[in-house]
Amino acid sequence: MFSRAKFINEIIECGKLCGVKNFTPGYSGNISARYKQGLLITTSGSSNGYLKKNQIVYTDFDGKSLEKGKKPSSEKFLHIEIYKQRPDINYIIHVHAPYLSSFASAGKDLMAPIMAENVFYFGGIPLAEYALPSTRELVDNTIKFFDKFDAVLMANHGFIVGARTMEDAYLKLELAESYAQVVLNTEILGGAKYLSSEEEQKILDLRSKL
Secondary structure (H helix, E strand, O other): OOOHHHHHHHHHHHHHHHHHOOOOOOOOOEEEEEEOOEEEEEEOOOOHHHOOHHHEEEEEOOOOEOOOOOOEOOOHHHHHHHHHHOOOOOEEEEEOOHHHHHHHHOOOOEOOOOOHHHHHHHOOEOEEOOOOOOOHHHHHHHHHHHHOOOEEEEOOOEEEEEEOOHHHHHHHHHHHHHHHHHHHHHHHOOOOOOOOHHHHHHHHHHHHHO
């Protein structure tokens, strides 16, 4: 088991990167890491881009803070349920990145096979139905997609991604935001040219072999 300090530093460094890239403006979003019998998660009201060590709290899988005076993010149950459902996921990033959030707010998923890299790394990015933030309905609407996908758009809200390592989670966020921008740009140019179902399957077959 890695030390608590290692996980906290990873969360802080990821938050800084997200801030520099404008993936997490203002107080939006939250970041967590699986830790012991629970998770380390950013506190309520913190800003991912400017995190301090005391803004990360150890929380159990019932959503209870295990540190006096620290209140975990109001989206804690979204993280908890993903960790429960997916033992292979150790890190989760939830942000309101502008291009991804634009698709989420327009009610559009990113399932179309447009770029080979995104088919390979995501298989697609589905859209979860809207629910009030911090509610059980939001959790239920979102986690059902994590049986097949590692990243999900949340309608009129933002984006969430999980991975085995923090580096992988962050790089997938970066890739997804770039992809959303490319898809939007293709609309300006007259629309994207989709990969054929045969081409898409070849990419998925390659993915399954690695």
